[in-house]
Amino acid sequence: MPRERRFSEPEVLERLTDVFSTHGYASTSLALLQEATGLGKQSLYNTFGDKQSMYLQAIDCAVQRSAQTVAAVQAAASGRAAVVAYFDALVASCTSANPVDKHCIVTSGLLEGIAEAPLAWALTTRWQSTHELLRAAVERGQRDGSIVSAIPSAELAELLIALTSGLRVAAQAGRSGDQMQRSVALALSVLDTP
Template identity: 30%
Template sequence: MARKREFDVDQAVDRAMDVFWRRGYAATSLQDLTSALGIGSGSLYAAFGSKEKLYGLALARYTSRNAAQLVAELESAKEVRPALRAVLMAMAEADLCDPDRGCMTVNAATERADDPDTAAHVSATLKLVESTIAGALERAQVRGELTADKNPAELARLLTTFIQGLRVMGKARAGREFVESAVDAAMRTLD
């Protein structure tokens, strides 16, 4: 008979997410994970199968939370420009407050680009971001916030790419003045 699990799996994934986010996949040891989760290696393997599978769960947790915030902000926005600027500045602010962590999606894309599961997950997340922005810009165009000569799909692709660069610059400690200026320039593409 299998023993009853004596730890909260969701809480363990959250803790693992923090470790992987701060240290990266390669620099995170099994000891780092078991210490952070407060469990033994046997329990970790029994619950998650492997470090790699736990990483996948942690990355999925991170991207679903962050994507959900972006989707909620942009889909509920009465005016797209201020909502989009607020989303961009919130990302920049997160990086300014804790540049060591940066964005876990960017970290995953750069560290584990050769892992098919990670690459697929990052790609799906970026497509969700792009489609959410495109949808918001299409609604803005219908409401007259965006001129008819603008292509929402192209702008969404540009802004999705900009977001990833913004996150990299945050990790590179570009500073508040730099990121605010960059966000202002990105917002001017909507003029």
């Protein structure tokens, strides 16, 4: 008769996500995952599969964590307000007292250059979703007049998503929230230039 599980899978997945986000895929060892979750190797493998499967589930978990930001962007009063809401949430994350919040599993995974096809595809797909979120906000702003730039929305989204990664790195380099907000304001001034 199989033994009853005495742990919460969602809670353990949150801890796995924290470890992968903080340490990256290659540097995350089974020992780190066991230490973070309090589970043995077999329990982890039986519940979540191998390391690759754990990482894929962690990416999905990280995406779920950002659902509130996505909702705020989509509910904003204008396209420009949507872009500002996105960057306000990002800077808040980068300056959080919780060190885990300063890391993004997608950004770190892409910077790591993970070669395994399923992982690279999952990371690139999530990255593209953020690009699309920003592109749609810019396009909306161009339609509603809150963004006056005539630069194509996809090109502006490229700039904004590059800023996203830059802010993550800036946070790791010790930049303050005020410094990051100034960088955001400077970058967003492009939206106000015809």
